[in-house]
Amino acid sequence: MPTLSELVVRIADDDAAFATALAAVDATPAAARATALDALKIAWVGRKSGRIADLMALLPTLPPADRKAFGQQVNALKQRVEQALAEREATVAATRRPAHAVDLTLPGRAPLLGHRHPLSLVREEVQQIFTRLGYQVLEGPEIEDDWHNFEALNMHADHPARDMQDTLYLNEPLHATPHAPWAAASSARARAPQPLTLLRTHTSAMQIRYMEQHDPPVRLVAIGPVYRRDNLDLTHTPMFHQCEGLVVGKGITLAHLKGTLLAMAEALFGAGTDVRFRPSFFPYTEPSAEVDVRCISCAGTGCAVCKHTGWLEILGSGMVHPAVFEAVGYDPAEVTGFAFGMGIERVAMLKWDVGDIRLFYENDLRFLEQFSV
Amino acid sequence: MKVLYSWLRDYVSVPDGPAELGRRLSLRGLALEGLEPVAAGPAPDDAVPVGDDAVIDFDVTANRPDCLSVVGIAREVAAVYGLPLRMPGPEAPGHLRTARMAGADAASFTVTLDAPDLCPRFAGAAAGVRVAPSPAWMQHRLQALGVRPISNVVDVTNYVMLELGQPMHAFDHARLAGDAIVVRQARPGETLVTLDGKTRTLAPPQLVVADRDRAAAIGGVMGGLDSEVKDTTSRIVLEAAWWRPRSIRATSKALGLKTEASTRFERGADPTGQARAIARALALLEILGAGAADGPLVDAVAIPHVAPAIALTHAHVEGLLGMPVPVEAVERILHALGFSADATGPGAWRVTVPGWRPDVTRPEDLIEEVGRHHGFEHLPATFPPVLQAPPPSDPRIARDAVARRVMLALGFSEAISFAFIEAAAAEPFAAGAAPIALANPLSETFAVMRPSVLPGVVDAVSHNRRHGRRDVRVFEIATAFAAAGERRSLAAAWTGAAGGDHWSGGRRDVDFFDIAGAVEQIGRAYGVAATLAPDVPPYLVAGRAAAVAVDGATVGVCGLLDPAVAERRGIPRADAADVFVLELALDALATAAPPGATRVTPLPRFPAVVRDLALLVDDTLSAQSLRDTIRKAGGDSLISVELFDRFDPKKGDGKVSLAFRLTFQAPDRTLLDDEVQHSLVRIHQVAVAEHGAVRR
Structure with a gap:
């Protein structure tokens, strides 16, 4: 017959054996742990053949005086084992999928959404800014006549400014009436349609078309593609997009232009954006100014983007030349106005740090998909 | 225009170094184009020495021919810094002086102006010369500005051109036949071998400077080889004339010959600067020990220049700029730039325009001068008043946005392509008509205006396929061009997966019913019922494509692109048979139903x-x-x-x-x-x- 002290040693051995077995279960891979834990449970607290049951079976073999002490020690071991098993089971249960569960991390079925072209995004942003500022937004013909693109804009046949823009001409003049849903039914100042001979070199042509059709005050932006005979390189494409602004009325000043462009720059590039005017020359404005924004990349301290000047050129502008007013039948003694023309590509390149303008025209989905849907 | 910093300091004692000078002038209208530091080189004995020197390159706008000269730029510098300008003149010291012309002697030649409208003034003088290399300082200055030194006589004429902006020419007197110089139109087919050794065939109304027998120079463009100054030349005739800009531009363009002289004349030289240029050149010949005047100034003037006068008011200045500019500032700026402003009342002037400013013809031109030199940085940021609600925007903007939304929701990405394409790319889509062709395309790739927007999206598919993208859905909303005019069009191309591209399977490639479904959705967005009919243009595959009609009128097409067309645009043969396209005329769709014009139908009250x-x-x-x-x-x-x-x-x-x-x-x-x-x-x-x- 075993003595109590012998059995206490055995309880202690079992305790150590359980700890080892538990550690082995903990070390099994997650996928096999539940099975190992089940086996451990049967081996230890199984009703018939578990090792706890085996110990309990020895109880009657002890003298009655020792039975209580032995029973208490076996029960204590049983509790430790059961508690440890319960903890492990809870952990295993927590990681086990509920019935019918799916792997939540598999890719979902995402219907394809298209991506907007960055030029389209900038265009819409500019439209919204100027709509908010009370402007009418217009589009106009892309094939133009000489009058609207050059002559009426104070760019006469022998004007040096015609050297500045190399124009793409049609092989044969087109005798079509440019479609303009915004045009007034008739206007005394509008000219008879002329043969269309060229691709417009700037949206400024729209200034003329609109003023011929409408009396002042005028407050418009015209947006769309324009064409120049420029070879493709990092910063030039023979077609690009412009946004033209025109405000005409009594007492319009260059300071009004500055306030307007400052508001636009802040809306496009963020609050605190600064603008500066540099005197320049355009045949259709007097005075004329190139407008720079404070470099959005370095905030004016100088970097490669702004060629260490702290400023980025974004548009040309000025006060409408009196000769332009005369060409459309406005009285320059009565009204003044400002006008500006901005490249949409230029804004997009600055906004998103696009280093090569040609990317806008390749329609490579790897590029387009970087823009919002 | 390049200027040498040390040369500039002959005329104005600018306190700033080249970089800061360039920055300040950039804000006053002369944009700094480049700055190249150079070591200090040889200089005239009486010049103010500088430490490090630099070549400053300014971008001179087309309206400022006066700034194609060192003196012209010096005048701007003087105005910016409020400093005096030291002009070359009879009283000027040292190497800046000009010759005092003898009056009464008989000249050895006469000048006749036969085309007075195109050449109204021609000044000349004869001089005896000893041809030799010019001194190091003159060669250094010419080279810094990109002009090759040749000989003292030729270098002097070039130096005066760069200094004053008045191009000059020196003829070998011995090579001029007779003693009568005539400025006349070239005779038809008249030839002249120019200084560059090329034989030029001339025609009226191109102008020549001719001797008794023949042309000796193309007026204002280039001299003739035969009468050029050579080492053996001992007597020259100096020319300083004024040529009508459009005449020079036409001649230069027709001959394909652009020179330093023609560039200045075609933008407009100072019509009052001819005699001064002659006097300056003669003084320099003397200073260089290269020669001296031999006879008087011959100054032929057919049409005297009348300096324009412009009435300007202070109210106009401030009213146009929208900023305060003190009366004194207006006067100071105009004076510094060479205008004379005579007060005609309080805050009112009669401003006389100097000959070197042909760009100034209106009060607004003067206001620009005042504004830029007062400083645009002083402009306040104000807002124009809104006096009326803006009229509605172009209806096409909202209309096109509807199509854009639908296409994006259908998974198409937005493309933008060039409006000009290859003739071969246009041909299948031109419906037998000749596309609108360009007279001067950049290349054959951009030869004609697209008759349809489809070529652009087909090329987009091609580009993406060739870059390893199997599934492509793109659309473009743009203008298509035909003899009847411009029309706005929606085009789309779809190849590869139509959906179900998922790990659970069910992937399916696009077929006709996908593209037809897109057409249906667009029609629904515009509130019209689009019907499909089997008649299709040849660039689509009959039986797998359809014409789209709304209310009986054809508004577009949809269906399978002809694989041959796809393959010609670079789509790999294996994929060329699976490109589905659609094109819809948005102008026609919108005519059928303006978007948003529908009314809600009440929900039914009885069961279906x-x-x-x-x-x-x-x-x-x-x-x-x-x-x-x-x-x-x-x-x-x-x-x-x-x-x-x-x-x-x-x-x-x-x-x-x-x-x-x-x-x-x-x-x-x-x-x-x-x-x-x-x-x-x-x-x-x-x-x-x-x-x-x-x-x-």
């Missing part, structure tokens, strides 16, 4: 009854005609007919089963079962009668 009907018909019968039959026979209470299944039970027997879901509903009552049954029977009877249909 739904019945399915499957009919076995010939497989050649179009679903559309069977559906039309059902609609007609179904009566008013049949509110919807939807085809939901197509099934071929016995392959090869030419029969197909079409199953329709029919919805019956009345607006004013609950339909009785009998009524619906009656309708179904009638539909069946008519389908049997008209199409030999069998109910399944």
Whole structure:
């Protein structure tokens, strides 16, 4: 017959054996742990053949005086084992999928959404800014006549400014009436349609078309593609997009232009954006100014983007030349106005740090998909 | 225009170094184009020495011919810094002096102006010369500005051109026949070998400077080789003339000959600067020990220059700029730039324009001068008043946005492509008409205006396929061009997956019904019912493509692109047979129904009854005609007919089963079962009668 002290040693051995077995279960891979834990449970607290049951079976073999002490020690071991098993089971249960569960991390079925072209995004942003500022937004013909693109804009046949823009001409003049849903039914100042001979070199042509059709005050932006005979390189494409602004009325000043462009720059590039005017020359404005924004990349301290000047050129502008007013039948003694023309590509390149303008025209989905849907 | 910093300091004692000078001038209208530091080189003995020197390159705008000279730029510098300008003149010290011309001697030649409108002034003088290299300082200055030194005599003429902006020419007196110089139009076919050794064939109204027998120079453009100054030359005739800009521009363009002289004359030289240039050149010849005047100044003036006068008011200045500019500042700036402003009243002037400013003709031009030198940085940021609600924007903007939204929602990404394309790319889409061609395209790649927007999206597919992208969906909203004018078009291309590209399977490639479904959705967005008809243009595959019509008018196409067309645009052969496209004329769609013009239909108050009907018909019968039959026979209470299944039970027997879901509903009552049954029977009877249909 075993003595109590012998059995206490055995309880202690079992305790150590359980700890080892538990550690082995903990070390099994997650996928096999539940099975190992089940086996451990049967081996230890199984009703018939578990090792706890085996110990309990020895109880009657002890003298009655020792039975209580032995029973208490076996029960204590049983509790430790059961508690440890319960903890492990809870952990295993927590990681086990509920019935019918799916792997939540598999890719979902995402219907394809298209991506907007960055030029389209900038265009819409500019439209919204100027709509908010009370402007009418217009589009106009892309094939133009000489009058609207050059002559009426104070760019006469022998004007040096015609050297500045190399124009793409049609092989044969087109005798079509440019479609303009915004045009007034008739206007005394509008000219008879002329043969269309060229691709417009700037949206400024729209200034003329609109003023011929409408009396002042005028407050418009015209947006769309324009064409120049420029070879493709990092910063030039023979077609690009412009946004033209025109405000005409009594007492319009260059300071009004500055306030307007400052508001636009802040809306496009963020609050605190600064603008500066540099005197320049355009045949259709007097005075004329190139407008720079404070470099959005370095905030004016100088970097490669702004060629260490702290400023980025974004548009040309000025006060409408009196000769332009005369060409459309406005009285320059009565009204003044400002006008500006901005490249949409230029804004997009600055906004998103696009280093090569040609990317806008390749329609490579790897590029387009970087823009919002 | 390049200027040498140390040369500039001959005329103005600018305190700043080259970099800061460039920065300040950039804000006053002379944009700094480049700055190249150079070591200090040889200089005239009396010049103020500088430490490090630099070549400053300014971008001179087309309206400022005066700034194509060192003195012209010095004048701007003087105005910016409020410093005096030291002009070359008879009183000027040292190497800046000009010659005092002797008056009474007889000249050795005469000048006749035969084309006074195009050359109204020609100043000349004879000089005895000893031809040799010019001194190091002059060679250094010329080279810094990109002009090659040749000999003292030629270098002096170039130096004066760069200094004062007045191009000059020196003829070898001995090579001029007779003593009468004539400025006349070239004779038709007249030839002249120019200094560059090329034989030029001239024609009126191009101008020549001629001796008794023949042309000796192309006026204002280039001299003749025969009368050029050589080492042996001992007597020269100096020329300083004024040529009408458009005449020089036309001649230069016609001959393809652009020179330092023609560049200055075609923008407009100072019409009062000829005699001064001669006097300056003669003084420099003397200073260099290269020669001296031999006879008086011959100054032929056919049309004297009248300096324009412009009335300017202070109110106009401040009214146009929108900033305060003190009266004194207006006067100071105009004076510094060489204008004379005579007060005609309080805050009013009569401003006389100097000859070197042909760009200034109106008060606004003067206001620009005042504004830029006062400083645009002083402009306040104010807002123009809004006096009326803006008129509506171009309706096309909102209209096109509808199509854009639909296409994006259908998974198409937005493309933008060039409006000019290769003639070969346009040809399939031009419907037999010649596309609008450009007279001077950049290259054959951009030769004609696209007759359709499809070539752009097809090229986008091609680009993406060639860059390893199997599934491509792109659209573009842009202008297409034809003899009748411009039209706005929506074009799209779709290749590869149509959906179900998922780990769970179900991937399917695009087919006709996908592109037709896109057309249907666009029509729905515009509130129109688009119908499809089998007549298609040759760039689509008949039987797998359709013409799209709204209210009987064709508004576009959709379907499978001809694989040959796709392959010609660089789409790999393996994929060329799977490109589906659509193109819709947005102008036509919008005419049919302006977006947003629909009204809400109240929800029905009585329940609907739904019945399915499957009919076995010939497989050649179009679903559309069977559906039309059902609609007609179904009566008013049949509110919807939807085809939901197509099934071929016995392959090869030419029969197909079409199953329709029919919805019956009345607006004013609950339909009785009998009524619906009656309708179904009638539909069946008519389908049997008209199409030999069998109910399944």
